[in-house]
Amino acid sequence: MTAIRIVPERLLADLDKLRTFGQCGSGVIRPAYSEAELASRRWLAERMTEAGLEVAVDPVGNLFGLPPGDARCLLIGSHSDSQPEGGWLDGAYGVIAGLEVARASLESGGPRIAVVSFQDEEGRFTTLTGSSVWAGQMPLAEAERLTDDGGVTLAEARRQPDGLPAATEMPTERFSAFLEIHIEQGPVLDSAGERIGVVENIVGIRSERLRFTGEQNHAGTTPMHLRRDPVQGLVRYVTGLNSRFENLVTPATVWTVGHVAVHPNASSIVPGHVDFTVQWRDADAARLDRMTEVVRGTALEIAEAMDLGLDLSGYAAIAPTDCAPVLIETLAKAAEELAPGKWRRMPSGALHDAANVSYRMPMAMLFVPSKRGISHSFEEDTDRTDLVLGVEVLAQAAASM
Ligand SMILES: [Zn+2]
Incomplete structure (x- = not known):
């Protein structure tokens, strides 16, 4: 040598x-x-x-x-x-x-x-x-x-x-x-x-782009019970994800909602839609798969419960x-x-x-x-x-x- x-x-x-x-x-x-x-x-x-x-x-x-x-x-x-x-x-x-x-x-x-x-x-x-x-x-x-x-x-x-x-x-x-x-x-x-x-x-990485679509409207005249507000949906989604992941992850698993874009992003408008990303990482491919199901399943449930449209686009997966x-x-x-x-x-x-x-x-x-x-x-x-x-x-x- x-x-x-x-x-x-x-x-x-x-x-x-x-x-x-x-x-x-x-x-x-x-x-x-x-x-x-x-x-x-x-x-x-x-x-x-x-x-x-x-x-x-x-x-x-x-x-x-x-x-x-x-x-x-x-x-x-x-x-x-x-x-x-x-x-x-x-x-x-x-x-x-x-x-x-x-x-x-x-x-x-x-x-x-x-x-x-x-x-x-x-x-x-x-x-x-x-x-x-x-x-x-x-x-x-x-x-x-x-x-x-x-x-x-x-x-x-x-x-x-x-x-x-x-x-x-x-x-x-x-x-x-x-x-x-x-x-x-x-x-x-x-x-x-x-x-x-x-x-x-x-580690492997998975990510998903999601959109909740509601109904854009006047923030002063639209009663709360008649709203279809996608940002309220997003907040409920992130909380739901955290609690459902609890029994699934290890201390080494990480997940992030890193990008959020509210449309039209104005203080006097009930938003029309919100685009956001979820990314999750782990060294175990089977765990990543189960997390994918939770990411999608939770979004679907919340969209149904809150009468929001849901689009999933841009799923990406890199294997461990x-x-x-x-x-x-x-x-x-x-x-x-x-x-x-x-x-x-x-x-x-x-x-x-x-x-x-x-x-x-x-x-x-x-x-x-x-x-x-x-x-x-x-x-x-x-x-x-x-x-x-x-x-x-x-x-x-x-x-x-
Ligand atoms: Zn580098």
């Missing part, structure tokens, strides 16, 4: 540079296909080229850096787009880590390693857009019709000139396995004083995913060697591109601590020593694969 010697200063300098694209305070605003995001990918492509990697872009916009030669090789990466208000490490860390390990391996005569930055992980169009299409979980034509909140389609966003090579197909068969390193985005490692998490599985046991053990061995007693095996409560990639090849993940567990926020941060250690563990594991 040839050791892959990473260069910590170069790793951190590249991370700092990536942060300058769309930087806002200590965080970044770099959604997929924004000006800042396109500029960051041009820079990433330059860094790949300088490292001796061949740059390729697939039809949905994923950016690959490929080592010389044709044989199947390990792929390492994550995403470099951000939430509308994002931290500087979410995804960016995994992409720069992949770049550093691929680059250092070329320099040290180690195994051939490729790097990828998946497009639109953060969901300007839909969750994990780039890796969903690449892994065959969503047809490209369907993805191209997706729209962002402003009505722009993915196809339109893709058409703007980006200064990157023309799109080519990138068969998943070119790669033997996938590793992704990511900040934890939760408080477990930080609060335990540990430095590395070896991920065993990624297990990491490949042999890769988990390789990462665990490297973690024990470089951070003895300071690492743990753990699940991922956040979704990652790795979940999609697992449909095509063995996959595993590493976490480093997030200070105070904060992410999807400008406050997101990780100690620089932990950022370096994570990539050292990654490189050690990659060298032995």
